[in-house]
Amino acid sequence: MESAPLPLAVVVTTDGFRGVVDSEVLPLAEQPAVAVRFEHGERLIIPVNFLDPQQDGTYVLNMNFAEVHTRWQEVPSRTETLTIPVTEERLVRQKRKVETGRVRVTKRVSTHVEQVDQPLVQETVHVERVVVNRPVDEPVPARHEGDTLIIPVFEETLVVRKQLVLKEELRVTRRRTESHRPQQVTLRREEVSVERLPSRAQQATDLEQPDV
Known part of the structure; x- marks a missing residue:
């Protein structure tokens, strides 16, 4: 059958x-x-x-x-040798970079005025002449009396005999005063703000979504 x-x-x-x-x-x-x-x-x-x-x-x-x-080619005859392509699928592993977000950093410079009150020290010299006219046998050295420096001033005078006479003394007093001179000083200060932006892929998705 x-x-x-x-x-x-x-x-x-x-x-x-x-x-x-x-x-x-x-x-x-x-x-x-x-x-x-x-x-x-x-x-x-x-x-x-x-x-x-x-x-x-x-x-x-x-x-x-x-x-x-x-x-695919045409086969002219069944008696001829045929070339049969054999294919297969293969897994290709690839990696790509995806932008998940962006960060914008903005730096701003601001100014402000501060009051500066710094004490300043100033020294002055007061010179006082004191008449002495007292004969001395030898020069008298300079000396201090408190904050006052006493500097002897001599001269020779013609007498029956030559005698050293203390003519006068210079009393130099150092005085210290303190004064305030306020000044305005400009200082700079930086402020940084960080703003997180969506990725380009997220922006494209938001544009494709219709408004409700």
Whole structure:
């Protein structure tokens, strides 16, 4: 008893072109590629993993006929050696940088005026001449009386005999006074504010969202 012939598998492109898979290569799941004869007479070798099975038994080829004809060559004869492309999917790992946010740093310089009251010390000298006119046998050295420096001033006078006379003394007193001279001094101070900005991806998402 002869077995019943297998049904022909129909392949349909996205632009409606139909083709039939050679019956001798069924079932398709066991083949890496199959020969499909389209309604215009072209016979092309198509990898099975490009055929998407449907519930009605047909297979959808997710490209138009022009792309199919350009990608896979026509088979002129069944007796010739066929070159069947074997493809596989591989996982490619890639990393990319995603901007999650931006930070804007603003520095502002402000000025303010402060009152400066710093005491200043100033010394003055008061010179007082005191007449003495007292004869001395030898020069008298300078001396201090408190804050006053006493400097002797001598001269020689002509008498019956030459005699050293203390003519006068200079009383030099150092006085210390303190005065306040307020001044205005300008000081600078920096203030920094940090503002967090959304990323470019977030800005694009906000622009795509419609206003409610």
